[in-house]
Amino acid sequence: MKELGTVFIGVPRGKILKTGERIYTGDIVEVEVVDKETVAIEGLKERKNLLPQPPVANADTLAITMSWRKPPFSNRILDGLLAQAEFFDIEPLIIINKQDLVRKREEAPLQRWSELYQKIGYRVLLTSAKTGFGIEDLAEALKGQLVVFAGPSGTGKSSLLNALIPGALLKVAPVSKKLEKGRHTTTEVRLLPNPRGGWLADTPGFQKVDLPRWVATESLPALFRDFRGFRCEFNNCWHKNEPGCGVRQAVDSGNVSPHRYASYLFWLSKSLEHDRQLL
Ligand SMILES: Nc1nc2c(ncn2[C@@H]2O[C@H](COP(=O)(O)OP(=O)(O)OP(=O)(O)O)[C@@H](O)[C@H]2O)c(=O)[nH]1
Ligand SMILES: [Mg+2]
Numbered sequence: 001m002k003e004l005g006t007v008f009i010g011v012p013r014g015k016i017l018k019t020g021e022r023i024y025t026g027d028i029v030e031v032e033v034v035d036k037e038t039v040a041i042e043g044l045k046e047r048k049n050l051l052p053q054p055p056v057a058n059a060d061t062l063a064i065t066m067s068w069r070k071p072p073f074s075n076r077i078l079d080g081l082l083a084q085a086e087f088f089d090i091e092p093l094i095i096i097n098k099q100d101l102v103r104k105r106e107e108a109p110l111q112r113w114s115e116l117y118q119k120i121g122y123r124v125l126l127t128s129a130k131t132g133f134g135i136e137d138l139a140e141a142l143k144g145q146l147v148v149f150a151g152p153s154g155t156g157k158s159s160l161l162n163a164l165i166p167g168a169l170l171k172v173a174p175v176s177k178k179l180e181k182g183r184h185t186t187t188e189v190r191l192l193p194n195p196r197g198g199w200l201a202d203t204p205g206f207q208k209v210d211l212p213r214w215v216a217t218e219s220l221p222a223l224f225r226d227f228r229g230f231r232c233e234f235n236n237c238w239h240k241n242e243p244g245c246g247v248r249q250a251v252d253s254g255n256v257s258p259h260r261y262a263s264y265l266f267w268l269s270k271s272l273e274h275d276r277q278l279l
């Protein structure tokens with residue numbers, strides 16, 4: 001692309017066409033300009049990483065977007081997405097949006113969740129796309145990077161992008177009143193230029209995290225950052241009922257959060273179930 005801000009339609013040609021290589025949003029390609037609207041894609045630069053779901057290449061940050069309510073915050077979904085970020089080697093940033101909906105008596109639990117993840121070493125940002133709360137901090141945290149927004153449907157990914165990019169005019173829609181679930185308003189992955197530099201990708205939300213499909217079961221224990229500092233008697237310990245399991249001891253002594261451990265067991269059983277179905 002000659003000038004930034006010019007949009008072309010890319011058509012695979014030559015080697016790329018022959019190998020049938022899929023081109024992902026975020027890919028860096030070599031092109032030849034064919035006409036005012038079209039470029040021929042002839043080469044593909046090696047990817048730094050590739051996230052299969054949502055499908056984006058070369059992401060610097062996975063902006064995991066959860067809402068506090070509507071849909072309700074789920075640490076299990078969050079932990080699944082964090083494991084996915086670790087597996088695909090993308091630095092996660094946790095966003096808890098819809099802060100304007102936090103009730104007085106919910107402030108303490110919200111604070112506890114934020115502290116838990118910060119203690120593990122993740123960045124947590126509290127935002128409201130509605131009131132603008134936390135948007136300046138978010139804009140600063142994301143500038144200059146290729147950022148993928150990912151999270152359940154209805155948590156406010158498109159709304160946050162609209163707040164970050166004046167004039168983006170991305171479609172947003174209310175969550176269902178009865179189910180408190182999103183309506184799958186965004187249907188495609190779109191990369192938008194960040195006015196502060198870099199790129200922001202809006203992606204379709206989901207109802208369910210399909211971690212077992214993308215992440216190999218045996219890698220799960222290593223994807224929980226907070227488990228890494230503890231030694232187990234067995235090298236390939238699943239941290240379930242093995243003797244001398246340092247992670248279980250850490251849970252008992254309060255050094256690993258029981259919530260994180262419960263999430264781990266949940267995702268492990270989902271993954272094992274998935275593997276059994278493939279047999
Ligand atoms: N109260 C409140 N509502 C919000 C906030 N952010 C988004 N919403 C509302 O939540 C609903 C869903 O927002 P979207 O931005 O469409 O959510 P999304 O994550 O893009 O959803 P999908 O495209 O389906 O994945 C809309 O009605 C938004 O107006 C917020 O901070 N506070
Ligand atoms: Mg959306």
Ligand SMILES: [Zn+2]
Pocket residue numbers: 231232233237238239240242244245246247248
């Ligand atoms: Zn163990």
